[in-house]
Amino acid sequence: MKRSIVIAITGASGAIYATRTLAALLERECHIELVVSEYGRRLLRDELGDAAAIDKLMDYLAATYGEGVRAGTYMLHSNKDLGAKIASGSQDCDAMVIVPCSMKTLAGVAHGLSRNLVERAADVMLKERRPLIILPRETPMSLPQLKNMVLCAEAGAMLMPAMPAFYQMPKTLDDLADFMAGKVLGALGFKHELYPAWKG
Numbered sequence: 001m002k003r004s005i006v007i008a009i010t011g012a013s014g015a016i017y018a019t020r021t022l023a024a025l026l027e028r029e030c031h032i033e034l035v036v037s038e039y040g041r042r043l044l045r046d047e048l049g050d051a052a053a054i055d056k057l058m059d060y061l062a063a064t065y066g067e068g069v070r071a072g073t074y075m076l077h078s079n080k081d082l083g084a085k086i087a088s089g090s091q092d093c094d095a096m097v098i099v100p101c102s103m104k105t106l107a108g109v110a111h112g113l114s115r116n117l118v119e120r121a122a123d124v125m126l127k128e129r130r131p132l133i134i135l136p137r138e139t140p141m142s143l144p145q146l147k148n149m150v151l152c153a154e155a156g157a158m159l160m161p162a163m164p165a166f167y168q169m170p171k172t173l174d175d176l177a178d179f180m181a182g183k184v185l186g187a188l189g190f191k192h193e194l195y196p197a198w199k200g
């Protein structure tokens, strides 16, 4: 059965993690409910160039990762639209990933603020006890930021800091993005070969 997954992109550095994760899920014929914060949109352009602007995203993904991404579909929501279907517990998405997650959004999720669609959709996942995967990125981290990660973990989220490993001998930035996207896919229950498994 085709899986529906919420992907949120917020204004933390690491837009490439978002595009790689999106592409890998689309290649697997997923339907993505996509919501991108204002600063998430800015980071896509600042870090990946104008070609990755949100209105051209599918073409960017196809040009960067291959035409296979067109096997999937996505619906883009406004972050201001608290009436979108993913703002309700009756929606049918089986998981949500915030990639990358800013410290502001992390705080909003930790405290159940639901100030925008990203925060509300995350709140829905937690209250419905569905998987919520958060890839926070910041360094160094303040005590409130660390505590916000603990609050999210206590509420049931999986905290997956954007910290790619180096044992797979990465040669390019794409190798690092593949590692994080592979971690997300694994957590969502997909088999993948985005990075070589450690053989011991």
Ligand SMILES: Cc1cc2nc3c(=O)[nH]c(=O)nc-3n(C[C@H](O)[C@H](O)[C@H](O)COP(=O)(O)O)c2cc1C
Pocket: 009, 010, 011, 012, 013, 037, 038, 039, 040, 042, 043, 046, 101, 102, 103, 104, 105, 106, 137, 138
């Ligand atoms: C180029 C750039 C890089 C940023 N990188 C980070 C980051 O890595 N982590 C973070 O928490 N905030 C970062 N910020 C700040 C957030 O974008 C800012 O706090 C914003 O209000 C987050 O809002 P959002 O969570 O709604 O996207 C960055 C901002 C810019 C412009």
